[in-house]
Amino acid sequence: xxxxxxxxxxxxxxxxxxxxxxxxxxxxxxxxxxxxxxxxxxxxxxxxxxxxxxxxxxxxxxxxxxxxxxxxxxxxxxxxxxxxxxxxxxxxxxxxxxxxxxxxxxxxxxxxxxxxxxxxxxxxxxxxxxxxxxxxxxxxxxxxxxxxxxxxxx
Numbered sequence: 001x002x003x004x005x006x007x008x009x010x011x012x013x014x015x016x017x018x019x020x021x022x023x024x025x026x027x028x029x030x031x032x033x034x035x036x037x038x039x040x041x042x043x044x045x046x047x048x049x050x051x052x053x054x055x056x057x058x059x060x061x062x063x064x065x066x067x068x069x070x071x072x073x074x075x076x077x078x079x080x081x082x083x084x085x086x087x088x089x090x091x092x093x094x095x096x097x098x099x100x101x102x103x104x105x106x107x108x109x110x111x112x113x114x115x116x117x118x119x120x121x122x123x124x125x126x127x128x129x130x131x132x133x134x135x136x137x138x139x140x141x142x143x144x145x146x147x148x149x150x151x152x153x154x
């Protein structure tokens with residue numbers, strides 16, 4: 001298993017910040033017909049998805065772009081990138097129906113040390129699924145870096 005160096009992670013976290021501007025420019029909300037509901041009568045939850053890579057959205061404020069989450073699911077473990085309002089964050093957590101719980105985020109200190117801090121739940125029951133290919137290229141590349149950061153933690 002490849003370990004990611006602290007310096008590479010710091011550079012990667014800086015790249016996440018610069019990718020935010022292009023993500024915002026592409027932050028159009030999908031129309032209702034493009035959204036795939038994820039709850040209700042026979043609709044699939046995130047927890048019941050097969051292992052793979054996915055893109056989900058959630059409306060936080062109808063006047064703002066939707067929050068988007070691109071992630072890799074293996075079992076009940078989710079490793080992903082959350083992005084909206086110009087902010088991109090790498091995280092890892094576990095699924096509970098359509099909510100990602102027990103989240104942790106990598107945090108690089110000024111002296112180059114990497115730590116992982118707890119965070120809040122992500123997505124929720126009013127989330128919707130989008131085609132993974134709709135995620136911006138920068139975000140999909142960032143997902144790969146995020147996966148490496150957490151794989152290096154083990």
